[in-house]
Amino acid sequence: MNTTSWIDLNKDAQSGIETLRAHFKGHAYDPHWHDSYLVGFTEQGVQRFSCRRERHCSTPGTVFLLEPGEIHDGDAPSEEGFTYQMLYIEQHWLDKALGGLFENAPTDAQLSFARTLSHDPLLAQAIAQAFRSLHDGEMRMVNQAALDNLLTELTRQLHWRSRPLLDPRLPLVAHRARDFMHAHGTQDIGLDDLAKVTGVDRFRLTRAFKQAYGLSPHAYLVQWRLAQARQRLAAGEQPADVAMALGFADQSHLGRWFQRAYRLTPADYRKRCSNLPD
Template identity: 35%
Template sequence: MTQRSQFRFTRSRHVPGLTMLRAAMSDFSYDRHAHEEYAFGVTLAGRQDFFSGGEYHRSRPGTIIEFNPDEVHDGQAGGNDTLDYVMLYADPAQLAPLFASAAGRESASQFRAAETLIHDGALRGEILDLARRIDTDTGSRIDQEYALYRIAARLVQRTGNLDEDVSTGRTDKLLERAKTFIHAHAEHDISLEEISQAAHLSKYHFLRLFRRQFGITPHQYVLNCRINAARSALDAGHELNDVVGRYGFADLSHFNRRFKRIYGMTPRQYQRNVIV
């Protein structure tokens, strides 16, 4: 059966870690997953229904969707119309100095947007402008960097007063230790016991807290990290068969199934179709 949904990734030739996705979805739904990048998207047609931040959302044409790094979400077309949308994925390392500069404070480099669905014509225009520049490969590096800065500046402007320091509770800090451990051991066959020990929590307490905080189980999060790491390896030109073994997938078929649930295509299709 021919899949009617279409996905096209285009990497910026000028700004490292900046990628555009243009998607048309009708017969596909994403599994719950998270990206290591910031994601800024605009729904162009149809409706996108998705879970994020512990609740369900509906994004209609013209609405902006924003995901912070490691923010768990899924997605599918809502209603009978094809969902058409564009999404930008930006490396946090690229955005950190832009957020800090826009806020006038170095501590703002770790900025996290509080809104998932945003109605803002100026911000929508900036996102679509940068997506167009990547898609058509127009402008220089400085042009695309400045377009990304305008997105960062608008997000900071919407937040208002950034002087208030939001302290992270003890539970959040312990779970962040677990996430750091998982990322550092993406190539290893780690156990739930090892992860919970890294967080200084009992295994059962850890399981309950992790799922309540992030919306997925630690096992799902580990798998998600491995798929993200595998995608980065494919971007760097590593052989597909080497990537399968390195990140703990049983075989290519297993990797294909998992990868497609997040990126809408198989790893081999991704390698062939991603535009540099």
């Protein structure tokens, strides 16, 4: 491998999905195949590879989709090389995830990609969100929401997705989900827990919640935790204790979300909270 090439690989313990971000110059890899689905996009440069007896060139923002067993190689035709992000998704996880996300998903629903390359900004964005969430080890509900969004985009064109979603349970779903999050918001709850409590699949759950509150369930849970964090910090609690009490992985995890929302670190807020409007 070229000395200027690099690989950053991680694996999500919950889903088993591997996340890979890599940069290559010149020759990247010889022909090979994987027993998982490969879903990714080119971040920078031109990524050239052979698959399905065709030569492909993937440019920034282009999505590439490979099914298990498809042989492919890779190289960089330009001097600058290329950078890409990739998710390795196992079939057994996919079967279970689709069944939980969509009640009307056939039991034998397998993904089949008509094209190796796709110029789909929504799908590229969904891949990027899922990559960041899994690679950074986000909370369970955030990871599930990102993966659900990815599966929603990947299956958007499948015929069974076009069936109507009339469901008399939906008006109460959002309220039950919100009440459950208020009662268990400091625990590592997931969208599957909310789906079980409300009696609908995760797709209907998320749609009903967004319609009722203008936020997805995972975004609502994060905002609820941050509101609790503000109260605790204002009362003088230490950021590390607040993070532990509210279910964040650690103080830095709390800090990332806190700065996104308020442009302040938890420690800064604790010092200056008396001068900030609540």
